Amino acid sequence: NASSPPLSTEVKSAANSHGTTSLSLSPYYNEIMDKLRGVFKLSQFRTNQLEAITAALDGRDVFVLMPTGGGKSLCFQLPALCTSGKTKGVTVVVSPLLALMKDQVDNLHKKRINALLSNAETVGEDWQQLVKSENKPDLWYVTPEKLRDSPKVNEILSILYRNQKLARFVIDEAHCISTWGQDFRDAYTALGSLREKYPSVPIMALTATANRRTVADIVLQLRLKDHASFTQSFNRPNLKYYVKNKKGESVIVDIAGFIQSKHNGEAGVIYCNTRAKCESVAASLRERGLSAAHFHAGMPTEEKEFTVHSWQKGTALVIVATIAFGMGIDKADVRFVIHHDMPKSMSGYYQETGRAGRDGKPADCVMYYSGGDASRLMSQIKKTEGVTQDSIERQVNAVLEVMQFAQNTSECRRVQILRHFDEDFSKADCARGCDTCEADRELISTNVTQHAQAALTVVHLLQSRGDSITLPQLRAILRGSKNVETLSKQHDQLQQHGHCKELPKELLELMLSSLISYNMLTNTRRANRSGFHTDYLELGPNAQELLDNERDFVLNWHRNAEQPTKAPKRKKKLAGTESISAPAPRKGKKKAVIDDDPIEAPDDMY
Ligand code: ADP
Numbered sequence: 001n002a003s004s005p006p007l008s009t010e011v012k013s014a015a016n017s018h019g020t021t022s023l024s025l026s027p028y029y030n031e032i033m034d035k036l037r038g039v040f041k042l043s044q045f046r047t048n049q050l051e052a053i054t055a056a057l058d059g060r061d062v063f064v065l066m067p068t069g070g071g072k073s074l075c076f077q078l079p080a081l082c083t084s085g086k087t088k089g090v091t092v093v094v095s096p097l098l099a100l101m102k103d104q105v106d107n108l109h110k111k112r113i114n115a116l117l118s119n120a121e122t123v124g125e126d127w128q129q130l131v132k133s134e135n136k137p138d139l140w141y142v143t144p145e146k147l148r149d150s151p152k153v154n155e156i157l158s159i160l161y162r163n164q165k166l167a168r169f170v171i172d173e174a175h176c177i178s179t180w181g182q183d184f185r186d187a188y189t190a191l192g193s194l195r196e197k198y199p200s201v202p203i204m205a206l207t208a209t210a211n212r213r214t215v216a217d218i219v220l221q222l223r224l225k226d227h228a229s230f231t232q233s234f235n236r237p238n239l240k241y242y243v244k245n246k247k248g249e250s251v252i253v254d255i256a257g258f259i260q261s262k263h264n265g266e267a268g269v270i271y272c273n274t275r276a277k278c279e280s281v282a283a284s285l286r287e288r289g290l291s292a293a294h295f296h297a298g299m300p301t302e303e304k305e306f307t308v309h310s311w312q313k314g315t316a317l318v319i320v321a322t323i324a325f326g327m328g329i330d331k332a333d334v335r336f337v338i339h340h341d342m343p344k345s346m347s348g349y350y351q352e353t354g355r356a357g358r359d360g361k362p363a364d365c366v367m368y369y370s371g372g373d374a375s376r377l378m379s380q381i382k383k384t385e386g387v388t389q390d391s392i393e394r395q396v397n398a399v400l401e402v403m404q405f406a407q408n409t410s411e412c413r414r415v416q417i418l419r420h421f422d423e424d425f426s427k428a429d430c431a432r433g434c435d436t437c438e439a440d441r442e443l444i445s446t447n448v449t450q451h452a453q454a455a456l457t458v459v460h461l462l463q464s465r466g467d468s469i470t471l472p473q474l475r476a477i478l479r480g481s482k483n484v485e486t487l488s489k490q491h492d493q494l495q496q497h498g499h500c501k502e503l504p505k506e507l508l509e510l511m512l513s514s515l516i517s518y519n520m521l522t523n524t525r526r527a528n529r530s531g532f533h534t535d536y537l538e539l540g541p542n543a544q545e546l547l548d549n550e551r552d553f554v555l556n557w558h559r560n561a562e563q564p565t566k567a568p569k570r571k572k573k574l575a576g577t578e579s580i581s582a583p584a585p586r587k588g589k590k591k592a593v594i595d596d597d598p599i600e601a602p603d604d605m606y
Pocket residue numbers: 042043044045046049066067068069070071072073074208330331332358
């Protein structure tokens with residue numbers, strides 16, 4: 001049953017479809033402004049908030065794509081309090097993390113807003129407040145699991161629906177519904193039936209993490225119809241991005257020096273990949289006189305709450321945490337986010353760095369990277385038990401993407417980050433807001449037409465044989481790699497094998513990413529033999545003109561100022577033997593420690 005894609009009204013900005021004037025003429029405007037000032041104590045709206053709120057009160061389905069910290073909560077919390085909208089009653093909010101919901105509901109209670117949170121312990125209460133009481137909550141927060149599994153919750157919903165007491169469904173972090181993303185949540189799939197069960201109730205979906213594919217998936221799965229769509233640039237102009245080489249023990253000295261010289265007395269977050277690392281880094285920083293505390297999912301709840309609380313109050317300034325920390329943590333004045341260990345995906349990197357500078361004032365994001373860390377992370381992922389091969393492959397690819405980002409010192413960091421969200425960003429707009437733009441090194445112009453042709457030819461050859469090729473495989477072939485596990489033997493007999501061996505690494509990376517951004521190559525996601533979805537390269541619409549020698553392919557690039565830390569040399573088997581992935585993990589003691597200190601996944605507290 002091929003359902004046609006739902007119609008949508010694309011509203012890119014306030015000026016586009018309904019201008020500011022018509023917004024202020026809407027029948028809801030006065031009430032909206034009253035609530036903004038009276039209840040939320042805010043003076044003005046941020047980009048797209050008023051637009052999304054107005055569309056919601058108009059009874060429309062709404063899709064909101066806003067960067068972390070952009071203010072998505074207000075888009076559904078405010079209309080939930082309005083009585084002038086086309087639909088009235090309870091706003092049902094679905095969100096993936098209990099901790100995040102608790103946080104929101106606590107904040108709502110402080111504003112004297114009647115909000116209710118349903119979790120495993122509150123079953124009896126729900127019925128009382130939602131069915132019996134005349135004074136029903138304006139917002140009802142439910143976990144996706146409860147919505148899917150609890151007969152009681154579904155009975156309450158049916159009763160409310162029958163009595164026309166459901167104002168709208170709100171799906172926060174809506175990307176969790178999509179299997180494309182890293183955060184796929186099984187229970188979110190069940191949200192697809194809301195439209196069918198409650199056809200007259202509008203749906204609002206919000207997310208910060210979505211490329212075009214994911215957006216389309218969200219719209220399709222939630223069956224949004226004729227929805228108003230509000231998207232905006234993901235650029236965070238007040239954040240500066242730096243990637244630094246990670247050199248063993250000096251990292252702590254570097255971090256402490258950075259904080260003391262640039263962020264003395266200011267709040268920040270340092271991300272580490274393991275619990276033990278969080279504790280040791282926090283301790284080292286304290287030894288150096290900094291106010292630091294650690295946070296990870298292995299701590300007792302009270303200790304976690306105490307730590308978060310003291311950080312939010314400002315009694316602890318630096319929090320050293322795994323990625324269990326952060327989602328929904330509401331602190332506006334975070335002045336720096338440091339990745340002591342590399343993030344596991346570009347989406348993760350964006351989200352974690354996104355916690356800096358939510359107040360719009362300047363903030364720094366520093367990532368420490370080493371090839372050794374990357375390969376350790378990958379081998380850790382490969383050893384994870386109880387997960388499918390697909391999931392492992394997906395995670396490894398995500399790490400490869402971060403590696404590519406860290407090693408690409410030719411391109412503006414912002415350009416690279418935003419490309420991940422399918423956004424074309426102009427380097428000039430970075431305003432020297434990243435390490436590569438700031439470096440302002442000598443720009444080298446190199447004609448790589450032949451190399452680029454070789455790359456396209458490889459893809460063309462394999463495509464015409466009915467074979468598939470991924471970006472890492474293409475890179476390996478061009479570099480003349482002989483030991484790429486995923487490649488079949490015959491590929492190293494290609495004439496193009498090793499054709500780009502002489503190109504500096506950073507130039508090759510730039511060439512490959514440019515081929516994609518110029519639409520000479522496209523990355524298309526398809527299922528492989530085991531059913532797992534991988535990005536495969538295909539020739540893009542502009543490939544032919546390059547293959548036909550109709551144009552030159554000239555790249556402007558920077559030579560790497562400092563080479564990313566080389567991992568220990570492995571034994572050379574054959575001349576020219578090289579691995580596409582980062583070097584093998586370190587042997588011995590260090591690895592053993594890491595093995596029983598598992599890399600931490602987001603804490604979902606169920
Ligand atoms: P998101 O869910 O998009 O990550 P939040 O809804 O948690 O963002 O909001 C981030 C921060 O921005 C919060 O501290 C919130 O109070 C603040 N905020 C939201 N809207 C406004 C506004 N119009 N003016 C000032 N601050 C706002």
